[in-house]
Amino acid sequence: MTTVITYGTYDLLHEGHRRLLERAKALGDKLIVGVTSDSYDRQRGKLNVHDKLLQRVANVRATGLADEIVVEEYEGQKIHDIEKYDVDIFAIGSDWRGKFDYLGDYCEVVYLERTKGISSTQLRSVEDGMLALGIIGAGRSARRMVKESWRVSGVQILGLYSRDIEQALELSQEMELAQPASSAQQIIEESDAVYIASPHGTHYEYAKEAIEAGKDVLVENPITLHGDEAVELYNLAKDRGVVLLEAAKTAYFTGFRRMVEMARSGGIGKIKAVDATFTKLIHDGREVEAPDGGALSEMGTYPLMAIFKLLGLEYESASWDVFRESESGVDTFARISLKYPHAIATATVGIGVKSEGDLVVSGTQGYLYVPAPWWLTDNFELRYEDTRRNRHFFYPFEDSGYRYELAEFVKAIRAGKLTSFKWKPEESIATVKLLEQARKSDLL
Known part of the structure; x- marks a missing residue:
């Protein structure tokens, strides 16, 4: 036997x-x-x-x-x-x-071999709790999301669509998905919800099409490149009664949330400064191509997220320094400075400059330190004048972290909540608007 x-x-x-x-x-x-x-x-x-x-x-x-x-x-x-x-x-x-x-x-x-080509109806359990997710895009983020989706209960990747047909076929074969959809409309119609991981400049059109079709939508950051588009999308989602969530994964990590809670609850006294840096060296690909590429659009969401979560949205003034490649006009290094009534903050990003990617939150009684890469927050430390008081906290997470944004998305759908307190629409919109202003600044 x-x-x-x-x-x-x-x-x-x-x-x-x-x-x-x-x-x-x-x-x-x-x-x-x-x-x-x-x-x-x-x-x-x-x-x-x-x-x-x-x-x-x-x-x-x-x-x-x-x-x-x-x-x-x-x-x-x-x-x-x-x-x-x-x-x-x-x-x-x-x-x-x-x-x-x-x-x-x-x-x-x-x-x-995983079963390919199962329809949305077949995917559903008897409790109607299975979510058939369609993907728009076939790049790095889409690949990571497919892998991470296997670790989130109640969701199944139905298939994907990409304007890059060869890339779509390659990813579908590699991940054992059904044949790629022939259009965005097809994948939207066939899916219960849609994850958008296409180039930044296309997020708005795909998200709007999906929302208008009554689908819940998870969009990679930045949700759009223009503030008025972000406002329109969130308002449209509210009107249609669907979930619209920006896939800014750091916001959904337990470690990041605990860090914010610790700082805001007085663990280091009153917060007086936040300095967040995110850089990586990128030499080719869409990240360094005009008009949508650049350090601000690629990474700017994360340091601004830390600032807004720690200090709020009511800053008094903003300024920025942006350095661009003379030929392409793409920003390779930028620093945004914000002044609050009782604090200051800086957000530094770079794709052509490498720096220590840490997060420092300065307070009147001590400071909070999150080591690089802080946007993958798995640990942080409270540090004081008397070093014997220092405390270290650990909150490990799995793999690339995409499962956490997907889990929050599925949770919101199940709960009938159109937004998440972990990354609110007003925070997302404020981030897009500030990044748009900085990206439009004069060349230096």
């Missing part, structure tokens, strides 16, 4: 899960299904799990495909289970390809 074992969360059980179980069962005579415990899901960074363990086990049992069900509770249990149950084949979805090769020392490892 050939014994097969497979594992998963099986939250909001849907057709994709069922098909994977069917293919695993077809590999042998007996199928053992491991269902992850609630605590293990949290430990391994699985977000937004809707069903509790007992419900998920019951749903798997109801398929009639599992001959035996076990609960996976800790890292390394797979080896224990394989030996305990004398397993011949370990089967898992191909999105984990290579991850479990080490189990080849204990049994045969089979990576099952």
